Amino acid sequence: MEDTKMNAAQDIQIADMDRARADLYNFLGALLASPPDEMLLAQTGSLNGDATELGQAIGMLAKLARVTKPKAAETEFNKLFIGLGRGELLPFASYYLTGFLNEKPLALLRQNMAAKGMQRSETVFEPEDSIASLMEMMAAMIVGRFGPPAELAAQKQFFNTHIGPWAGHFFADLEEAKTSVFYTPVGTVGRIFMTVEAEAFRMSGTE
Template sequence: MTQAAPTLEPADRALAAEDRLRAEVYDLLAALLADPPTKERLRALGGLTGDATPMGRAVETLAKLARNTSAPSVEREFTELFIGIGRGELLPFASYYLTGFLNEKPLATLRKDMASLQISRAPNVYEPEDNIASLMEMMAGLIDGRFGSPAPIERQREFFNRHIAPWAAHFFSDLEQAKGSVFYLPVGTLGRIFIDIEREAFRLGNG
């Protein structure tokens, strides 16, 4: 698996429109949480449009901030939130959210599932695989088939319920409320709403 920031290119056009959109949202979240956006990515984000839904309003806010901020400013915010001196304001790892410690059982369970899905960590990536950006990218890949064929909805549901549902909404809520969040506040809102939508769709068996 390539855990560097994914591109914002559309997913495979053979996918159903709904699944293509789902993969794009996961990829967008992965890109923003893997690395601070470059000047070029901020320009692309500034062109996004939303709608009157809560998720659409979060997209509109993100686009507005992207148009009115600089790459160095967002990089400083990213560093304070996720890296810091010793550690950032947030630790975006499943193991930490679920056990209070890094590199615990949730990571071991994820690695087993990654092996069964033939997903491997890129050699230049050193963070544990259970970080939020990597999990968003993995979910996008299961949807659009970048790790092989698109995963059946039952496999997507299993992966989501095991590795994302137990903690991701909590993380995104923390990101919304973090003292250092400005540009990343609507990223937290977008992520929280989207994860709730996915959870409900999987519960109902519709997505």
């Protein structure tokens, strides 16, 4: 009986950890999909960090969110990702991995999306390999938005194929971008989180 209780507690702990991972993926996706509105800035400002490197980065982001106005965040977002013709950064896997948009990494992602029953929203017009979309897809796999929650091996394969090879570089560029102010700690949070995820998958031993 004691072992059963212990196993149940471990299952809950693992589920909570996965939920926290999915929440952070979704959070990054929301910040990178469009300029944060007043509600998202308020939610970000209410976050609490801890003594870990990731927790400290979240604390810094929360502190900055409390003094950032929606209009300032929108202006920064547009300069970073939209601009006149193009923004300071091009947040797409194809660009980071090949130097061009709409290349083989996007085609491979579309194949994997179809296999997993994922479809691009009709309201989204940019390529599916944007950093925002990939963060949201990873969250969806973890919590099972497209069917049962993905096994750790499937999460690892998706991460190692579509996110791991370039997302850390993108987030580091976001930290250092000339236009970044509010988005500097967003880059820090993303970069550290990608490192944590990559290391966790590496140590998992799953194929």
